[in-house]
Amino acid sequence: MKLCWTLKITKTTHPKEKPQDESKLGFGKQFSDHMFLMDYTAGEGWHDARIVPYGPWEMDPATTVFHYAQEIFEGMKAYRTADGKIQLFRPDCNANRFNDSADRLGMPPSRRRTSCRLSRHWSMWTATGCPTPTARPCDIRPFCIATDVGLGVHAAKHYRFAVICAPSGAYYAEGLDPVRIYVEDEYIRAAPGLTGFTKCGGNYAASIKAGELAEERGFSQVLWLDGVEKKYVEEVGSMNIMFKIDGEIYTAPCVGTVLPGVTRRSIIELLKGWGYKVHEERVAIADIMKAADEGKLEEVFGTGTAAVVSPVKELDWEGKVAHISGGHIGELTQKLYDTLTGIQWGKLPDTKGWIVPVE
CATH class of the missing domain: 3.20.10.10 (D-amino Acid Aminotransferase, subunit A, domain 2)
Structure with a gap:
């Protein structure tokens, strides 16, 4: 099955400086140069898939995610091996769980295994944040939020799906210490x-x-x-x-x-x-x-x-x-x-x- 939308890629003109000491990255403190965005409209489905420079986007104060918390996310990692290749660990499990979360929150599902099918494009934007071989992984955070504007408790008709990447160190300060x-x-x-x-x-x-x-x-x-x-x-x-x-x-x-x-x-x-x-x-x-x-x-x-x-x-x-x-x-x-x-x-x-x- 092929993706039913085209992917637009806009490369950053201001790449971030790579950290000098990857052992001091912390967890979720720094982010890679690019992010993936895609929007959903009821009756139209998912559309406008794009990879763009990482940065903020503007949202109306009445956007429903702020008020009724229709929001889900996932956590996964990319690893750069000793021979320079980048690999993911069981992304199909994350994709399936993401859709289970979406169903419970009354949100539209994304295509199962979309993360795998997009992987050929990830080498451009994930690699920019994936640390040197066998040093630190790159945390990948897919998430989806309701983007309707207006107050009222009901399922939204518009959503935004995004993926950001954070080259990260240990989650706990103790590392592997008990x-x-x-x-x-x-x-x-x-x-x-x-x-x-x-x-x-x-x-x-x-x-x-x-x-x-x-x-x-x-x-x-x-x-x-x-x-x-x-x-x-x-x-x-x-x-x-x-x-x-x-x-x-x-x-x-x-x-x-x-x-x-x-x-x-x-x-x-x-x-x-x-x-x-x-x-x-x-x-x-x-x-x-x-x-x-x-x-x-x-x-x-x-x-x-x-x-x-x-x-x-x-x-x-x-x-x-x-x-x-x-x-x-x-x-x-x-x-x-x-x-x-x-x-x-x-x-x-x-x-x-x-x-x-x-x-």
């Missing part, structure tokens, strides 16, 4: 029937207050419990989370309140291939803490596009503290990180068909 996690039991992130499984801005906005309170207490992130009983572990603010208990892996199921992470999915496939038993089921925080008391909680790690794998050294719940792996990264956590990043960077063979080259 982090401290605060278990939140007052606020909730999601509840059945709401938007917990989507990547919409409202989910993240609702998490900010609890995250700030946790940071004030010296924690890196919040572990959310279920929104009904506030009993079962679900996910961390920016990651899914997994627990290695007595040699087996436990993680919350994706049944509407947990984001179906692409990294989560990939980690589970790796674990099962290595012979681990993986339980995708509800696990009570009380049972997690009990396992820690009994010496059975061997490793805890978050999984997500931004951090890939993030080891956890401490869980704090109701004044009780679970210390994990002696404060060090666990053996399995390190193996998962090395394997997944090895595939992403082209250092290890891709035997699962996860890599899509940018041509």
Whole structure:
């Protein structure tokens, strides 16, 4: 199937100066020279696909996204390998999840695998922001917003789809050092029937207050419990989370309140291939803490596009503290990180068909 629209490319006449020290990029602070834009009109569909110089665009104060939050986004990365090639990691999964988010928010879907089909053009604008080989990845942020002008709660008739790129460093200041996690039991992130499984801005906005309170207490992130009983572990603010208990892996199921992470999915496939038993089921925080008391909680790690794998050294719940792996990264956590990043960077063979080259 071919794209039904033509792509107009306008190159910047003022390319940005490349950073001298890519180790100090930070996360999401700098952006590449170009961005992709495309508009939607009800009855006409998607139109005016274009790559243009990165920069602001003007919007009316009554644009509906400001008032009713019809907005979704995705997170993925481009990697420049040692031989100078650029490759993506499972973009089809991101495209499918993007459309699932669009459906829940009452927004029009984009073409599935559009990201892959556009890849031949990305070499022009993604490469301008993709750091030197094996240094840092380039974060790719597709997003879509409602652009109707006027007040009233209903699905918009106009939307803008955009993709921006940010050559970035580590998401957490700690890098791969184990982090401290605060278990939140007052606020909730999601509840059945709401938007917990989507990547919409409202989910993240609702998490900010609890995250700030946790940071004030010296924690890196919040572990959310279920929104009904506030009993079962679900996910961390920016990651899914997994627990290695007595040699087996436990993680919350994706049944509407947990984001179906692409990294989560990939980690589970790796674990099962290595012979681990993986339980995708509800696990009570009380049972997690009990396992820690009994010496059975061997490793805890978050999984997500931004951090890939993030080891956890401490869980704090109701004044009780679970210390994990002696404060060090666990053996399995390190193996998962090395394997997944090895595939992403082209250092290890891709035997699962996860890599899509940018041509």
